[in-house]
Amino acid sequence: MTRNQEDQSPDMGRILRRETHSSRAVVATAAAVLVIVFAAYGLLEAGVHAIGQPAWLIEPQVAAERLVALPAGIPPLLLGAIGAVLAMFGLVFFLNGILPGRRARHLLAGGRNADGPAVVVDDEVVASSLARRARLAANVTPEQVMVVVSQRQVVVNVRPTSGVPVDPDAVLAAVGSELAAMALSPSPEVHVNVAQSGVIGA
Amino acid sequence: MNSTPTLLNRILIAILGLKMLAIGVLLVLLASVPAVASWWHSWSAGVWAGINQAFNATRFPGRPQSWLWVLVALALLVLIALMVAWVAQQGKGRANLLALEYDPGDVPGDVRIGGGVAEQALKHALANRPDLAGATVTTYNVKGSPALKVRLLPRQGVAPHLLADEVYALVAALEAVVGKRIPVLIHIGAGARTRFSRAERVR
Numbered sequence: 001m002t003r004n005q006e007d008q009s010p011d012m013g014r015i016l017r018r019e020t021h022s023s024r025a026v027v028a029t030a031a032a033v034l035v036i037v038f039a040a041y042g043l044l045e046a047g048v049h050a051i052g053q054p055a056w057l058i059e060p061q062v063a064a065e066r067l068v069a070l071p072a073g074i075p076p077l078l079l080g081a082i083g084a085v086l087a088m089f090g091l092v093f094f095l096n097g098i099l100p101g102r103r104a105r106h107l108l109a110g111g112r113n114a115d116g117p118a119v120v121v122d123d124e125v126v127a128s129s130l131a132r133r134a135r136l137a138a139n140v141t142p143e144q145v146m147v148v149v150s151q152r153q154v155v156v157n158v159r160p161t162s163g164v165p166v167d168p169d170a171v172l173a174a175v176g177s178e179l180a181a182m183a184l185s186p187s188p189e190v191h192v193n194v195a196q197s198g199v200i201g202a
Numbered sequence: 203m204n205s206t207p208t209l210l211n212r213i214l215i216a217i218l219g220l221k222m223l224a225i226g227v228l229l230v231l232l233a234s235v236p237a238v239a240s241w242w243h244s245w246s247a248g249v250w251a252g253i254n255q256a257f258n259a260t261r262f263p264g265r266p267q268s269w270l271w272v273l274v275a276l277a278l279l280v281l282i283a284l285m286v287a288w289v290a291q292q293g294k295g296r297a298n299l300l301a302l303e304y305d306p307g308d309v310p311g312d313v314r315i316g317g318g319v320a321e322q323a324l325k326h327a328l329a330n331r332p333d334l335a336g337a338t339v340t341t342y343n344v345k346g347s348p349a350l351k352v353r354l355l356p357r358q359g360v361a362p363h364l365l366a367d368e369v370y371a372l373v374a375a376l377e378a379v380v381g382k383r384i385p386v387l388i389h390i391g392a393g394a395r396t397r398f399s400r401a402e403r404v405r
Binding site: 011018024027077125129 | 203208214218222224225243247250253265269271272279282286288293344359360369370373386387388389392397
């Protein structure tokens with residue numbers, strides 16, 4: 001840390017982007033370990049060959065000749081299966097590399113001044129907070145409310161107590177006001193589903 | 203918040219994935235399409251002849267081994283070292299210092315405030331709250347300047363914006379004590395500890 005860097009604060013937008021997207025650290029470590037294992041085996045065979053010792057698993061010469069003659073010498077089903085598995089793992093790595101990898105998180109923006117702390121909330125926390133609010137508005141037990149929060153949508157599922165009607169508009173208003181107070185970014189849309197059948201004895 | 207090289211991760215993973223995908227598709231085609239098999243024979247035989255010639259031309263004088271093997275071994279060693287360096291980059295970026303300032307007063311010298319000051323103070327202030335199942339505070343070094351990350355694990359049903367406002371007040375008090383604006387990121391998260399603990403009822 002040098003002194004002239006002291007004054008400029010780090011770019012908060014960059015930090016927030018990094019917090020809401022996966023860093024791919026786990027997949028990267030797995031890929032690195034995979035490459036290390038293969039390179040270590042290759043290193044062993046190359047080293048053994050360089051000092052003129054017999055090969056450990058397979059002579060490189062023999063391996064290369066088998067590769068050249070490939071469709072022969074191995075059952076086609078096995079070859080196809082190996083290829084399919086390799087291609088599948090390759091596809092997983094490739095998609096991990098190019099997909100955005102958005103985490104289930106929202107920014108909490110509103111009401112606070114811009115240079116204050118930035119707040120990132122897991123969708124699960126938002127859901128449990130909204131569920132509590134919806135439960136109070138619908139006057140049901142916690143087990144009768146389920147809230148699913150995704151990037152652009154909040155779905156509130158309520159199962160009313162049998163014989164006690166639940167007003168969907170009241171639930172919608174309660175959840176909407178809670179969401180407005182949170183001021184999530186990107187701000188999700190609210191849907192309230194009240195189940196047709198009720199729960200007995202709740 | 204840490205300095206994990208996300209772009210490098212993505213590029214390297216995508217390259218590795220593309221290679222594995224290409225080899226896998228080639229193997230499947232070899233097993234299923236005869237035309238690909240005949241092309242592979244002619245192409246790979248040529249490549250193999252070239253490699254063979256290279257190895258024959260590079261023998262140690264008076265010995266049957268080629269010194270190309272030593273080069274291959276060295277290249278693989280370098281590759282392994284690069285991979286280890288790549289793994290070591292993941293999740294780096296913790297810092298020790300919260301503030302480093304030249305003191306213009308009568309006493310010569312610098313003023314340094316360790317990150318432990320903020321971490322301990324905030325952790326202690328958050329320790330006994332009934333609505334939190336846990337809190338961790340870490341100092342990170344973001345592009346050369348220090349920043350704080352406050353990770354909160356609220357119990358189920360806690361309103362995140364109210365919690366954030368209260369922690370914001372704590373951070374403002376800390377900034378007043380340290381005498382310096384600190385960039386702060388508050389992460390309100392969920393984990394196994396919050397999922398299976400009792401819900402917060404009174405607030």
